[in-house]
Amino acid sequence: MDIKSKFSDRVKHLEGSAIREMFKLMAKPGIISFAGGSPDSSLFPAKELADIAQEILSKKGPLALQYGITEGYQPLRDWVTDRLSKQEIVGENDDTIIISGGQQGIDLAAKSLINEGDAVICENPSFIGGLNSFRSYNAELIGVDVKNDGIDTDQLEEVLKAHRNVKVLYTIPTFQNPSGITMSVEKRRKLLELAEKYDFIIFEDNPYGELRFSGEPVPTIKSLDKGGRVVYFGSFSKILSPGMRIGHATADSDLINRMVICKQVQDVHTPVLTQMICHEYVTRYSIDEHIKESCRIYGEKCEYMMKLMDELFPKCVEHTRPQGGIFLFCTMPEGVDSKELLKAAIDKNVAFVPGATTMVDEHKIYSSFRLNYSMASFEQIEQGIKVLAEVLNEALN
Amino acid sequence: MDIKSKFSDRVKHLEGSAIREMFKLMAKPGIISFAGGSPDSSLFPAKELADIAQEILSKKGPLALQYGITEGYQPLRDWVTDRLSKQEIVGENDDTIIISGGQQGIDLAAKSLINEGDAVICENPSFIGGLNSFRSYNAELIGVDVKNDGIDTDQLEEVLKAHRNVKVLYTIPTFQNPSGITMSVEKRRKLLELAEKYDFIIFEDNPYGELRFSGEPVPTIKSLDKGGRVVYFGSFSKILSPGMRIGHATADSDLINRMVICKQVQDVHTPVLTQMICHEYVTRYSIDEHIKESCRIYGEKCEYMMKLMDELFPKCVEHTRPQGGIFLFCTMPEGVDSKELLKAAIDKNVAFVPGATTMVDEHKIYSSFRLNYSMASFEQIEQGIKVLAEVLNEALN
Numbered sequence: 001m002d003i004k005s006k007f008s009d010r011v012k013h014l015e016g017s018a019i020r021e022m023f024k025l026m027a028k029p030g031i032i033s034f035a036g037g038s039p040d041s042s043l044f045p046a047k048e049l050a051d052i053a054q055e056i057l058s059k060k061g062p063l064a065l066q067y068g069i070t071e072g073y074q075p076l077r078d079w080v081t082d083r084l085s086k087q088e089i090v091g092e093n094d095d096t097i098i099i100s101g102g103q104q105g106i107d108l109a110a111k112s113l114i115n116e117g118d119a120v121i122c123e124n125p126s127f128i129g130g131l132n133s134f135r136s137y138n139a140e141l142i143g144v145d146v147k148n149d150g151i152d153t154d155q156l157e158e159v160l161k162a163h164r165n166v167k168v169l170y171t172i173p174t175f176q177n178p179s180g181i182t183m184s185v186e187k188r189r190k191l192l193e194l195a196e197k198y199d200f201i202i203f204e205d206n207p208y209g210e211l212r213f214s215g216e217p218v219p220t221i222k223s224l225d226k227g228g229r230v231v232y233f234g235s236f237s238k239i240l241s242p243g244m245r246i247g248h249a250t251a252d253s254d255l256i257n258r259m260v261i262c263k264q265v266q267d268v269h270t271p272v273l274t275q276m277i278c279h280e281y282v283t284r285y286s287i288d289e290h291i292k293e294s295c296r297i298y299g300e301k302c303e304y305m306m307k308l309m310d311e312l313f314p315k316c317v318e319h320t321r322p323q324g325g326i327f328l329f330c331t332m333p334e335g336v337d338s339k340e341l342l343k344a345a346i347d348k349n350v351a352f353v354p355g356a357t358t359m360v361d362e363h364k365i366y367s368s369f370r371l372n373y374s375m376a377s378f379e380q381i382e383q384g385i386k387v388l389a390e391v392l393n394e395a396l397n
Numbered sequence: 398m399d400i401k402s403k404f405s406d407r408v409k410h411l412e413g414s415a416i417r418e419m420f421k422l423m424a425k426p427g428i429i430s431f432a433g434g435s436p437d438s439s440l441f442p443a444k445e446l447a448d449i450a451q452e453i454l455s456k457k458g459p460l461a462l463q464y465g466i467t468e469g470y471q472p473l474r475d476w477v478t479d480r481l482s483k484q485e486i487v488g489e490n491d492d493t494i495i496i497s498g499g500q501q502g503i504d505l506a507a508k509s510l511i512n513e514g515d516a517v518i519c520e521n522p523s524f525i526g527g528l529n530s531f532r533s534y535n536a537e538l539i540g541v542d543v544k545n546d547g548i549d550t551d552q553l554e555e556v557l558k559a560h561r562n563v564k565v566l567y568t569i570p571t572f573q574n575p576s577g578i579t580m581s582v583e584k585r586r587k588l589l590e591l592a593e594k595y596d597f598i599i600f601e602d603n604p605y606g607e608l609r610f611s612g613e614p615v616p617t618i619k620s621l622d623k624g625g626r627v628v629y630f631g632s633f634s635k636i637l638s639p640g641m642r643i644g645h646a647t648a649d650s651d652l653i654n655r656m657v658i659c660k661q662v663q664d665v666h667t668p669v670l671t672q673m674i675c676h677e678y679v680t681r682y683s684i685d686e687h688i689k690e691s692c693r694i695y696g697e698k699c700e701y702m703m704k705l706m707d708e709l710f711p712k713c714v715e716h717t718r719p720q721g722g723i724f725l726f727c728t729m730p731e732g733v734d735s736k737e738l739l740k741a742a743i744d745k746n747v748a749f750v751p752g753a754t755t756m757v758d759e760h761k762i763y764s765s766f767r768l769n770y771s772m773a774s775f776e777q778i779e780q781g782i783k784v785l786a787e788v789l790n791e792a793l794n
Contacts (some may be wrong), residue, residue: 001596001624001625003598003625003648003649003651003652004651004654006542006564006598007506007509007652007655008509008510008511009512010511010512011441011506011508011509011655011658011659013657014655014658014659015448026468037464038463038464039463041458041459041463042459042462044458044459046454046455046458046459046461047454047455049454049456049457049458049462050451050452050453050454050455051451053447053450053451053454053670054447054448054450054451055447056447056449056487057446057447057450058443058444058445059757060439060690061443061444061447062438062439062441062443062444063640064438064443064640065438065441065443065446065638065639065640065641066435066438066441066639067433067434067435067634067637067639067640068640072581096677099496100663100664100668101664103662103664103665104664106662107662107663111405111407111408111533112404112408112417113403113404113405114405115405115407116513116665118405128663129661129665132658132661132662136508136658136659137405155442155567167403169727176694189741199398199399201403222450227398228398229398237464241463241668242462242463242464242665243460243461243462243463243465243669244462244463244665244668244670245664245665245666245668251400252400254400255400255403256403258404258408258411259414260410261408261411261529261533262411262533264526265500265503265529265530265531265533266497266500266501266504266663267497267498267500267501267642267663267664268498268500268639268642268662269642269672270640270642271497271640271641271668272640272643273450273640273670273671273674274668274670274671277670287756303426329415332555338760342407350721356409370664376480
């Protein structure tokens with residue numbers, strides 16, 4: 001039997017995440033990868049987590065190893081709710097659940113809200129995991145450009161006037177993936193206004209928000225929302241450990257209820273053991289101190305990478321200047337294909353994410369590419385940027 | 398904004414799993430629950446897992462806490478593939494991936510194959526998690542009765558003649574949830590024949606298959622399949638720990654590839670830490686010895702529960718006689734509503750799963766109910782069955 005003939009319409013045309021494919025390349029020995037979105041693994045509090053895991057399994061094994069409830073391990077859920085409440089993220093009618101990484105939140109909310117043919121407005125560029133989730137529910141994806149202060153709200157309003165089927169706008173407003181750009185508070189307010197006027201829902205994906213290493217904090221869109229229009233996704237992936245797959249979602253409790261039903265059929269619940277480990281870590285230690293240390297390192301790495309780029313890259317290559325997060329975004333002169341550049345770079349053992357994989361229309365030619373500065377060491381950053389500079393000089397001369 | 402008005406068609410009418418809701422009831426102190434599907438938590442090798450977790454996080458923290466690949470932690474994937482190969486489950490064109498519990502496999506395969514309006518044939522009764530996954534993709538569910546030797550294949554063929562939109566048949570052929578019934582090898586062969594004749598795919602869900610405590614083993618449908626028509630789901634939930642959420646799926650590699658793309662947008666990957674713990678446990682210790690011990694306990698518990706039921710229940714209440722797994726199924730005289738019985742039982746602090754929640758048409762009245770014998774202690778089984786006998790005697794007199 002040809003199984004391909006049986007594929008559903010929703011997955012028939014999906015392509016695997018180029019970023020996930022990158023993980024396979026990263027396994028190639030000797031490669032310097034700016035392609036992933038991984039935190040610096042030397043920051044993981046492995047020793048502390050080892051002791052915590054030992055204690056939990058010894059003393060509370062039957063709880064840690066048994067089925068749990070779909071909404072999440074209650075003490076962790078309470079801790080997250082409390083923290084988000086202090087950040088004014090939890091509205092009066094809201095509920096918060098623990099999910100298997102922030103990605104799951106996007107997918108559960110998409111499944112709960114998007115019908116075939118509904119339009120989802122995405123920042124262009126955006127996070128491939130978000131884009132692919134919407135694609136997998138046969139949404140119509142509409143890209144809106146990202147300026148230096150966030151999504152182009154004028155272009156957005158034009159799109160909203162032209163498309164009356166917009167149900168969701170997906171944004172990573174703070175230290176955006178892939179651009180590293182942070183949306184201004186004015187634009188956040190404007191987004192909420194437009195959501196009200198054109199009756200759509202905002203997905204605010206905020207995995208990097210706490211990783212600010214310079215500049216002033218900007219309030220989350222969720223904290224500014226009075227109309228219950230924002231679905232908020234947070235994560236422990238970038239501030240503690242991605243391999244544990246723990247995130248959280250906050251939204252109107254009626255929507256959370258639907259998302260919980262969808263989570264029941266996806267994975268029943270997030271593993272109890274990892275949730276307990278996470279909860280014990282954040283109660284026993286200061287996550288804020290840990291975040292502070294991560295910010296210090298990422299700030300230094302970002303600074304170092306930008307300094308090298310400014311010295312070595314051809315002047316026609318522009319890049320963003322993030323105040324936090326783990327990515328920056330480069331743009332070569334129009335018409336240069338960053339996919340071709342990637343091939344040349346991989347030949348010299350350096351990897352990055354080409355712009356195309358971050359775009360709503362992934363089949364056009366883009367001159368942009370994403371660099372991650374959190375995972376590589378300072379030495380690797382130096383070596384990798386030098387190689388990239390060579391590759392760029394060759395390509396652009 | 399009324400968020401309910403925005404719900405997608407696929408989730409609008411979904412109801413939460415009554416079984417999951419039961420977990421909340423189970424938290425009520427003093428209740429004896431035959432409702433869940435949990436293994437006996439005294440069987441968990443918590444001490445061994447505690448030491449393993451400690452070691453992994455101390456020695457391989459950066460690996461255990463970092464992002465992993467979607468397909469699963471390679472050593473665990475290899476171990477599972479090897480074990481399944483010995484059971485002749487892995488076909489020539491097949492691939493095997495690690496998933497976040499067997500449930501995720503059902504959902505990924507459903508998402509990859511089922512279009513709105515495609516029909517899925519389900520055993521009636523069946524596992525609510527499977528049924529709800531199919532419902533969440535707007536499949537048409539068609540129930541086929543389960544006899545003492547498995548699905549009614551005559552009725553099945555009638556259904557297949559009448560419905561040309563059948564894409565998938567979902568079965569739990571061994572120690573079925575909820576009935577405890579095992580499908581005969583003749584019927585397994587017949588299913589494959591019908592799949593070939595009527596061109597559909599078989600989802601073989603086998604979380605309980607290794608938990609045989611009496612009778613002779615029956616080959617899996619997957620091992621009998623020559624046409625690449627079976628998608629096989631297995632799990633560590635019932636043989637090691639459900640809270641770790643580790644399962645596996647085996648199917649044609651083209652389908653697995655689609656499922657991997659869907660998994661990328663669901664949870665990126667199953668937590669690396671729990672996969673590493675699981676792998677270390679199965680390589681350091683004998684999972685077969687552990688399974689043998691589980692079978693011994695479950696066999697004794699099942700025997701004990703049946704003995705009490707045969708002594709105390711009204712004679713008009715029939716029950717299945719499982720040779721393995723963790724469930725048995727009772728049927729009262731037609732017309733008696735097991736949901737009403739549940740209310741009376743919960744008043745007296747005993748819980749079970751009413752038949753309605755296991756049926757394709759959940760809104761009819763069913764006189765059947767499911768009892769789980771793995772989780773309760775022998776004392777609780779005695780006490781709970783005595784109470785149930787009282788409730789039954791009251792209801793049926």
